[in-house]
Ligand code: HEM
């Protein structure tokens with residue numbers, strides 16, 4: 001790391017790096033492993049073999065950690081100019097925007113099904129014959145507890161062939177139990193995360209550690225409740241991935257959100273360790289924490305949308 | 314000031330690359346390789362369609378060929394080629410030392426060879442490669458798909474990740490790395506069009522990822538997003554796909570607009586006419602591209618209000634597009650024009666793209682499209698915009714900037730021959746497809762009714778000619794790099810404008826380590 005490193009006044013253009021090719025390779029192993037495992041599960045006869053998937057995942061996580069570590073080391077060595085720091089900030093912001101669009105896609109699916117496709121299957125408007133011919137006796141309501149397939153008497157009695165079996169849930173998830181608790185948890189965690197930020201800016205290290213630690217506890221509790229909710233859904237409500245479109249939209253939205261909460265919580269945990277163990281961050285240089293906190297607030301906002309459109313309405 | 318490093322030796326230079334020029338080169342060669350592979354698939358398609366009846370390949374394999382041709386060309390050839398151009402040019406055009414995030418840049422590139430190895434390997438899998446068309450409509454791509462669809466899905470995830478990272482990099486570079494004095498409204502148009510393209514990519518690639526993820530769930534985990542038996546809807550797939558797909562076609566064409574907007578002024582020896590309106594037109598095209606997607610779905614049975622909305626919104630796009638065509642022509646008006654190869658390709662672009670735009674306008678008319686939809690007319694339309702549009706402009710770009718990159722001039726005669734063979738071959742291949750399409754020949758079929766024979770033969774011959782022209786192109790490029798006549802004039806082209814023409818030729822490995830002052 002010699003040539004272009006001019007310290008804080010020129011833009012740091014890194015030397016050649018092995019990180020990217022290693023990461024790309026492990027991602028390739030990861031997806032190959034996933035595809036091979038899934039195909040044996042669904043199309044093959046034998047048991048699914050997931051070895052490659054785990055190998056790839058391991059490589060991915062390790063290399064990502066090495067990568068982030070290197071950028072942290074560079075920053076602490078003073079190689080990052082203000083301009084480079086701004087590049088990183090822009091990178092994170094636009095990454096979050098892409099995540100917004102990812103969720104927008106699934107919300108769009110939910111709205112489309114609830115407001116258009118569902119009523120059409122039920123024979124609304126010009127789609128009367130769809131209902132009469134293909135799915136007689138199907139009435140649309142949300143949450144959809146009787147799938148069109150069940151309405152016509154099961155997979156053997158439906159006109160379109162070759163589709164799989166979809167049995168609607170016995171009950172839908174009510175908003176007032178775990179979801180409400182989770183909403184309170186997550187919204188509170190956004191506030192504590194903000195307090196942590198304020199504390200860091202004021203150079204109050206122990207307050208920062210405390211607020212951030214609290215945020216983490218709230219976040220992981222959320223994940224725990226969410227897991228419990230899934231357990232309940234599968235074991236008592238009959239709400240599964242196979243439970244028709246209600247189950248599909250429910251799990252894809254809450255599932256990806258839960259996954260993002262986990263990611264955010266892991267990111268914040270790393271920042272917490274950096275602060276408590278490593279003594280990183282100063283009142284004016286705290287990008288790792290800031291980026292993670294942006295992500296965290298984003299995940300919270302998505303949850304509010306989820307709470308409204310998946311659970312309440 | 315820092316000492317200057319040359320490139321590393323051997324293969325390491327490419328595998329561990331962080332230099333924007335190296336990565337640009339990687340992208341360009343990769344996309345050319347894909348162009349050849351995708352082209353080979355096209356030749357197989359045209360050979361089969363040379364005569365009616367089944368000649369060479371089975372209908373199953375034919376479907377795999379149309380699918381793979383489309384996927385490889387769109388995601389492997391055209392998109393990466395423009396990312397390669399962006400890598401080479403954007404830092405040089407805005408006076409930046411490199412891309413904003415060089416290591417991520419390398420990652421964006423290296424995901425692609427893996428993604429396409431996975432995708433192409435599906436040709437050798439049990440059940441064959443994806444056969445459901447490049448638009449992969451459910452339930453063809455879910456309930457009735459071959460097992461290789463899983464590999465396809467993950468391949469698309471990789472390409473998407475690569476595109477998103479590449480775009481974030483471009484956005485960060487343009488927003489953060491401009492030299493002092495390089496205000497937004499002074500940026501070369503190529504930079505502008507790429508900034509907006511990158512925005513489109515970051516906005517719609519995640520939606521594509523969502524679409525393939527739902528496919529994956531339907532196939533392997535029993536969900537019913539695209540299955541009416543469970544309360545879902547196959548048409549939902551089309552909505553999600555085209556919400557990505559229509560912006561995608563502008564992702565393909567906007568950088569091409571940018572290229573042409575650099576080249577036409579250079580050879581007309583006049584500044585670009587209506588720079589500001591070009592910027593605003595690009596932005597409005599990008600905005601409109603989000604609200605027209607269902608013009609691909611006029612025949613699925615949308616409510617009439619939907620048909621009308623999407624029809625009018627689509628027609629509206631013709632306005633900013635027209636502004637652009639008008640500006641290019643006005644730039645040439647009264648210019649002292651010379652017709653070097655880049656200019657020929659650019660003029661060919663303007664001419665043929667406009668034809669494609671007009672057929673697009675015809676297709677935009679919902680009641681008419683009920684006739685044209687899924688016919689060869691659509692095939693003709695999109696090849697006019699994508700081949701004569703994007704690929705022609707890419708050829709123009711290579712001829713225009715290659716001397717700057719490698720300090721050697723291409724062979725002008727060979728370049729012109731390439732242009733004319735490509736131009737003539739292209740039109741022989743695709744113009745007749747308008748007629749067979751209007752007469753009712755459906756797309757994506759290995760066999761056709763006898764009355765379409767003549768036009769299909771013409772089409773196939775034209776396609777072979779166009780394909781052969783690309784070999785000449787490859788030869789010319791390689792010859793230039795190893796044995797072209799040396800140029801050392803920074804300007805290269807008399808009328809060329811912009812920062813990239815102020816640095817030495819060939820462009821040094823590192824440029825603008827200290828930013829220039831732009832007046
Ligand atoms: C004036 C501008 C344009 C208009 C009004 C327009 C309109 C349309 C319409 C209505 C269709 C659907 C036809 C059908 O399936 O029945 C279509 C298809 C298509 N257009 Fe365009 N278009 C325009 C420009 C472009 C550009 C610039 C590109 C790409 C560079 C493009 C690429 C495509 C592609 C790839 C398809 C076919 C997709 C498929 O079904 O495989 N179009 N266009």
Ligand SMILES: [Cu+2]
Nearest residue numbers: 559562608609
């Ligand atoms: Cu479109």
